[in-house]
Amino acid sequence: NAGVTQTPKFQVLKTGQSMTLQCAQDMNHNSMYWYRQDPGMGLRLIYYSASEGTTDKGEVPNGYNVSRLNKREFSLRLESAAPSQTSVYFCASSHHQQVMADTQYFGPGTRLTVL
Amino acid sequence: QKEVEQNSGPLSVPEGAIASLNCTYSDRGSQSFFWYRQYSGKSPELIMFIYSNGDKEDGRFTAQLNKASQYVSLLIRDSQPSDSATYLCAGGMNRDDKIIFGKGTRLHILP
Numbered sequence: 001n002a003g004v005t006q007t008p009k010f011q012v013l014k015t016g017q018s019m020t021l022q023c024a025q026d027m028n029h030n031s032m033y034w035y036r037q038d039p040g041m042g043l044r045l046i047y048y049s050a051s052e053g054t055t056d057k058g059e060v061p062n063g064y065n066v067s068r069l070n071k072r073e074f075s076l077r078l079e080s081a082a083p084s085q086t087s088v089y090f091c092a093s094s095h096h097q098q099v100m101a102d103t104q105y106f107g108p109g110t111r112l113t114v115l
Numbered sequence: 116q117k118e119v120e121q122n123s124g125p126l127s128v129p130e131g132a133i134a135s136l137n138c139t140y141s142d143r144g145s146q147s148f149f150w151y152r153q154y155s156g157k158s159p160e161l162i163m164f165i166y167s168n169g170d171k172e173d174g175r176f177t178a179q180l181n182k183a184s185q186y187v188s189l190l191i192r193d194s195q196p197s198d199s200a201t202y203l204c205a206g207g208m209n210r211d212d213k214i215i216f217g218k219g220t221r222l223h224i225l226p
Binding site: 031033040041042043045048050056058090094096102103104105106107108109 | 147164203
């Protein structure tokens with residue numbers, strides 16, 4: 001099992017450009033998440049998808065859109081990139097069919113720089 | 116607003132000693148707690164989770180939960196240089212899809 005995979009690993013954009021970050025998991029998990037991690041700010045939730053066909057905003061959704069393409073794939077789109085979106089982006093997934101909050105498994109991350 | 120608080124560190128501990136990492140949370144409804152380790156430039160990886168009051172041990176790691184005090188800790192015994200990393204505490208509510216992460220504590224094990 002590959003676990004959670006993300007593409008690309010690195011990306012440099014110019015202000016105003018658009019791009020889509022791809023995420024896929026092969027663990028048959030129900031829930032998927034997109035986080036950004038900035039120095040001193042910890043992990044902040046951008047969007048999440050509790051199940052196929054549903055998406056919800058997290059703490060910092062402005063400037064982003066998401067698509068839960070199927071159970072395996074969850075993409076994050078930046079329509080018009082801004083320097084404030086320079087960050088490391090992590091995708092995560094969890095099983096979440098249990099009563100208790102569930103362990104999240106993280107992908108390797110995408111390091112995005114917006115000039 | 117639900118928050119998970121951690122001292123950012125760095126926490127410096129001599130090799131072979133016990134490292135003690137602490138975390139407090141604001142939401143009394145939180146029931147599940149997680150400790151993740153993150154090496155520089157890498158993604159977070161789960162070390163332990165704990166749901167019940169008391170201690171939970173796994174090898175050199177012990178997680179402690181005190182729901183009355185809203186306090187979670189992670190003890191690392193016989194600390195090794197390879198334990199040098201940032202440790203993230205996270206908490207979540209039952210039946211909730213999301214968990215809230217603290218900002219992490221940087222741990223440095225001194226050889």
